[in-house]
Amino acid sequence: MEIMEEGDEDKRELQLQEQMGEEKYQAYAVMVRQLKFLEDVAFKE
16 A cells, blocks of 8 residues: 555545545544554553
C-alpha cells in the first residue's frame, strides 16, 4: 500500500481518510491509538 510509505504523517493520514472514507477511518484511528497504548504499556515493563 503506497499510502503507508508516505513520509509525511499528516499527508498519510489525509490520504488514508480519503481512501477509507470517514466512518472506516474513524474506526481505524481508534484501533491505531489502542495499539500504540498497548505497545507503550508492554515496553515499559
